[in-house]
Amino acid sequence: xxxxxxxxxxxxxxxxxxxxxxxxxxxxxxxxxxxxxxxxxxxxxxxxxxxxxxxxxxxxxxxxxxxxxxxxxxxxxxxxxxxxxxxxxxxxxxxxxxxxxxxxxxxxxxxxxxxxxxxxxxxxxxxxxxxxxxxxxxxxxxxxxxxxxxxxxxxxxxxxxxxxxxxxxxxxxxxxxxxxxxxxxxxxxxxxxxxxxxxxxxxxxxxxxxxxxxxxxxxxxxxxxxxxxxxxxxxxxxxxxxxxxxxxxxxxxxxxxxxxxxxxxxxxxxxxxxxxxxxxxxxxxxxxxxxxxxxxxxxxxxxxxxxxxxxxxxxxxxxxxxxxxxxxxxxxxxxxxxxxxxxxxxxxxxxxxxxxxxxxxxxxxxxxxxxxxxxxxx
Numbered sequence: 001x002x003x004x005x006x007x008x009x010x011x012x013x014x015x016x017x018x019x020x021x022x023x024x025x026x027x028x029x030x031x032x033x034x035x036x037x038x039x040x041x042x043x044x045x046x047x048x049x050x051x052x053x054x055x056x057x058x059x060x061x062x063x064x065x066x067x068x069x070x071x072x073x074x075x076x077x078x079x080x081x082x083x084x085x086x087x088x089x090x091x092x093x094x095x096x097x098x099x100x101x102x103x104x105x106x107x108x109x110x111x112x113x114x115x116x117x118x119x120x121x122x123x124x125x126x127x128x129x130x131x132x133x134x135x136x137x138x139x140x141x142x143x144x145x146x147x148x149x150x151x152x153x154x155x156x157x158x159x160x161x162x163x164x165x166x167x168x169x170x171x172x173x174x175x176x177x178x179x180x181x182x183x184x185x186x187x188x189x190x191x192x193x194x195x196x197x198x199x200x201x202x203x204x205x206x207x208x209x210x211x212x213x214x215x216x217x218x219x220x221x222x223x224x225x226x227x228x229x230x231x232x233x234x235x236x237x238x239x240x241x242x243x244x245x246x247x248x249x250x251x252x253x254x255x256x257x258x259x260x261x262x263x264x265x266x267x268x269x270x271x272x273x274x275x276x277x278x279x280x281x282x283x284x285x286x287x288x289x290x291x292x293x294x295x296x297x298x299x300x301x302x303x304x305x306x307x308x309x310x311x312x313x314x315x316x317x318x319x320x321x322x323x324x325x326x327x328x329x330x331x332x333x334x335x336x337x338x339x340x341x342x343x344x345x346x347x348x349x350x351x352x353x354x355x356x357x358x359x360x361x362x363x364x365x366x367x368x369x370x371x372x373x374x375x376x377x378x
Contacts, residue, residue, distance in 0.1 A: 010335070011090075011116040015164050015278055016346040017334060018141055020327035021115060025132040028101040028111055034071035035099035037133040038079065039125040040089040052126065053080050071100045071108070072128060078112065093121030097132045147274060148214045148223040148248075150206075151255050151262035152235050154199070157206045158258040159213055162267060165278045165348030169260060171209055175202040200238060207240025214245055222273065223248045226255035226266035250274075278348060285345045286353035289320055289365050298371045302361035304329075306375070310366035311336050315375055320345045322354050322363035333364070 012018050028035060040049055057076040063069035075098050083096075095115050100108040119140045127133045141164075149160040149167070157173040176198065214220055223245060225232050232252050235241075241249075253269035255262040267274060274280045292300040301310055304325075310316040311333070321333045323346055330346055337344035347354045357363060368375070 010114065012118060014346060015118070015141060016323055016348050017330070018117065018137060020323065020330040020346070021113075022134045022137050022141070023327040024331060025097055025113065025134050028097075028099075028132055030099050030130045031071060031102050031108070032065060032068040033128045033130055034068055034075065035101075035129055035132050036072075036075050036079065036096070037125070037127045037129070038096040038098075039093065039121050039123060039136055040096070041093045041121050041124055042089050042091050044089060044093075044124050046083060046086045046088050049124075050080055050083060053083075056126065056128075075099045078110075082112070082114075089121075090116050092116050092119065095121065095137060099132075145221045145276060146217050146219045147250075147277060148210070148217075148220055148245075149263050149266050150210055150223065150225045150235075151258045151266050152206060152225070152227040153229075153231050153258045153262075155202060156258040157202075157209075158260075158263055159206075159210055160263045161213075161217070162274065162277055162279055164350070165282060166350035167263060167267065167279060169263060170213060172258070173202075173206045173209055175205055199234070203235050203238035204240040206235065207238065207242075211240075211242045211245065214248075215242060220248060221276075222250035224251050224253060224266050224270045224273065225249060226253045226262065226269065227258065228254065228256060279351060282345075282347045282351040283353060285320055285347060286351070286357065288318075288367070289357070289361070292367055293361075298373070299368045300365060301368065301372050301375065302365045304362060304364045307333070307364035307366040308336070310368060310375055311340055311342060313375060314340060315368050315370050316340070316342050316366040317369045318343045318345065318367040320347060320357065320365040320367075322347050322357045323349045324354065324358055325363040 012021060053076050057073055060069055060072040060076065063072065079096060079098050093116070095117065097111070097113045099111060101111050103109050115137070117137055117140055121136060123136070125136070147162040149162060151158040151160070155175050158169055159171040159173070160167055160169045214223065225236060236249070236252065250273040251270045253266055255265040255269065267280065271280050271284070301307060307316070307319055311319060319333055319337050319342060321330055321344070323330060334344045334346065347357050357365065
C-alpha cells in the first residue's frame with residue numbers, strides 16, 4: 001500500500017489508491033489559473049526545476065489580476081521551499097499538486113499534495129490552470145496489467161479480459177460440434193471422423209478470435225485456458241493459437257462452462273497464477289475478513305468509528321476499506337494506517353465481495369492483534 005516518505009511525500013503502490021487520489025484532486029478548483037500541477041521525471045536535476053519555478057514566479061509578477069498574481073506567486077514560493085535540498089526526484093519521478101482551492105467566493109483553502117506513482121513519470125511538465133491536471137496519472141491507471149481468459153467446451157467458447165479489479169466477457173464463439181454417436185460399424189467411424197473435423201474447425205475459429213483480440217493488447221501479461229474435460233488441452237494442441245500467445249499461457253485449469261460462470265471459475269482456479277491481479281488480491285483480502293468474522297470474531301471490528309478507533313489505539317494489525325466509501329475516506333484510512341505502521345487494504349468496487357464489505361461491515365473492517373473487548377475498555 002502507500003508508504004509515507006519525508007516532507008509529506010506519498011508513494012502510491014495500489015491502483016485503487018491512485019484512483020482515489022486522482023478523484024480527490026479533481027474536486028479542487030482555483031481562482032482563474034492558480035492551481036499548479038508539476039510532473040518531475042527522475043533524471044531532471046532538482047536545481048533545474050527550482051530555477052524554472054523561480055522564473056515562473058518572476059513572470060507571474062506581470063499578472064494584472066491581484067488575486068491570481070498573489071495565489072500563483074505564493075504557491076510557487078511554497079513549492080520551491082518544499083523541494084529545496086532535494087538533489088533529484090525519486091526513481092519513479094514525482095507529481096506535485098498545489099494551490100489555493102476556492103471553497104466559496106473570496107474564501108480559499110491551501111492544498112498541497114505530492115505523489116510518487118507506481119510507474120515512472122517520463123516527462124517534465126508544468127501547468128497552471130483552474131484545476132489540477134491528472135492526465136499523466138490517469139494514463140498509468142489505464143496501462144496496468146491485463147490477463148486473457150479463454151473458457152472452451154464442445155462447440156462453445158468464452159473469451160474474457162481481466163484488467164485491474166474487473167473482468168469483462170468480450171467475445172463468445174459458437175459452432176456446431178455433435179455429441180457422441182452410438183451407432184456401430186463403418187457408420188460410427190465415419191461419424192467420428194466428421195466430428196473430429198468439426199471440432200478442429202471450431203478450435204481454429206476460436207483461436208482466430210483469440211489471436212485477433214489478445215494480440216492487440218500490449219499490456220497482456222498472461223493467458224488462462226479453462227474448460228470441462230479434455231477440450232481445453234485439445235484446443236491448445238490444435239495449433240491455431242499464435243506462438244506469441246502460446247508463450248503467455250500461464251495455466252490450464254478446469255471450469256464448468258463457456259460463459260460468465262466459467263470465467264469466474266477459471267479465475268478462481270488460477271488464483272496462484274493471477275496473484276498480481278488486483279481482482280484476485282481483493283478476493284483474497286475478503287476471504288481473510290470472512291474467516292475472522294466466522295472463526296475469530298473476537299479479533300475483528302467493523303464500521304468506520306470502531307475501525308478508526310482500532311487504528312488510533314494501535315490494536316489494528318490490518319484495516320480493510322471499500323472503495324465505495326469515497327476517495328477522501330479511503331485516503332484518510334490509508335494515511336492513518338501508514339502513520340501507525342498498519343497494513344491497509346482497499347477493496348475495489350468491481351469485486352463482487354465489495355458489496356458484502358459494504359452491506360455487512362459498513363465498508364470498514366479492522367483485524368486486531370488483541371481481543372476486541374480490550375478496545376471497548378479504552
